[in-house]
Amino acid sequence: MPELPEVQGYKVYIDSTCLHKTITSFDCRDTKLLKEPKKEFEKYLLGTKLTGTYRIGKYLFVETSGDKILVMHFGMTGRPNYYKEVDERPKYGHIVLTFENGFHFAFENKRKFGWWNLIDSIEEYKTEHNLSDDARDLKLEDFIASLSNRKTDIKKVLLDQSVAAGVGNWMADEILYQAKMHPQKKVQDMTEKDMSTVFDSMKKVIETAIEHEAHYSDFPEDFLMHFRKEGAKCYHTGAEIQKIKLGGRATYFSPKWQVL
DNA sequence: CACACTGTTCGCTC
DNA sequence: CGAGCGAACAGTGT
Numbered sequence: 001m002p003e004l005p006e007v008q009g010y011k012v013y014i015d016s017t018c019l020h021k022t023i024t025s026f027d028c029r030d031t032k033l034l035k036e037p038k039k040e041f042e043k044y045l046l047g048t049k050l051t052g053t054y055r056i057g058k059y060l061f062v063e064t065s066g067d068k069i070l071v072m073h074f075g076m077t078g079r080p081n082y083y084k085e086v087d088e089r090p091k092y093g094h095i096v097l098t099f100e101n102g103f104h105f106a107f108e109n110k111r112k113f114g115w116w117n118l119i120d121s122i123e124e125y126k127t128e129h130n131l132s133d134d135a136r137d138l139k140l141e142d143f144i145a146s147l148s149n150r151k152t153d154i155k156k157v158l159l160d161q162s163v164a165a166g167v168g169n170w171m172a173d174e175i176l177y178q179a180k181m182h183p184q185k186k187v188q189d190m191t192e193k194d195m196s197t198v199f200d201s202m203k204k205v206i207e208t209a210i211e212h213e214a215h216y217s218d219f220p221e222d223f224l225m226h227f228r229k230e231g232a233k234c235y236h237t238g239a240e241i242q243k244i245k246l247g248g249r250a251t252y253f254s255p256k257w258q259v260l
Numbered sequence: 261c262a263c264a265c266t267g268t269t270c271g272c273t274c
Numbered sequence: 275c276g277a278g279c280g281a282a283c284a285g286t287g288t
Binding site for chain 1: 264265266268
């Protein structure tokens with residue numbers, strides 16, 4: 001589930017719980033979640049403190065008092081959990097840090113698509129992994145530039161983390177619904193005005209979601225999230241929401257509202 | 261039971 | 275080189 005707004009919430013949570021406390025233990029019960037050997041994590045984390053966080057899209061960079069930066073990606077089912085007692089360890093808390101105050105930080109990851117990594121430079125990592133600026137900070141001119149050489153459905157392009165880092169499957173559907181844009185609109189057929197409309201919707205969806213702490217039921221009533229299921233009624237037209245598959249992802253849209 | 265779901269990454273074609 | 279595409283990954287839920 002975690003897309004940009006959820007990860008933003010995780011960042012705030014970690015900032016308010018885990019910073020400036022010496023790490024006394026590192027426990028990982030499934031090393032598949034580690035992109036470097038476990039020994040490296042022990043070496044660079046034990047005895048250090050987490051000092052700050054920086055988010056780009058769905059990637060959370062955690063700075064430490066040591067020589068490395070910790071990168072967390074929550075995958076599809078990840079979330080942080082800060083707790084006190086050892087026996088409170090969550091079922092899917094596959095990675096756990098313990099701090100000098102005795103509290104623990106669990107990286108919960110039910111489906112194990114999330115991971116941790118150790119890196120030297122955020123800028124370098126961003127370049128190597130073709131990450132765009134965070135969608136929240138992205139400039140219209142950069143968004144248009146990224147779209148200019150693309151020749152496929154706008155929905156697929158929105159999911160590309162080199163275009164607008166942080167947009168995931170539900171956000172892409174919501175952005176296109178707000179923009180009245182059909183998900184299969186070909187990017188090469190879009191005018192600059194179309195792109196600008198989608199861009200503005202993206203900003204609106206991001207800020208609305210963060211404002212409501214990614215709690216979907218609190219979103220405005222004309223948001224797709226309230227009726228994002230096959231056969232549900234579109235807020236504007238009353239027509240049935242349709243489900244198609246794009247880029248291997250379930251895509252929901254209102255055919256009467258988002259006309260191709 | 262077979263498949264849906266979620267994001268990234270890999271391998272392949274063009 | 276890089277866009278596009280589809281499969282693969284893990285495990286729970288339906």
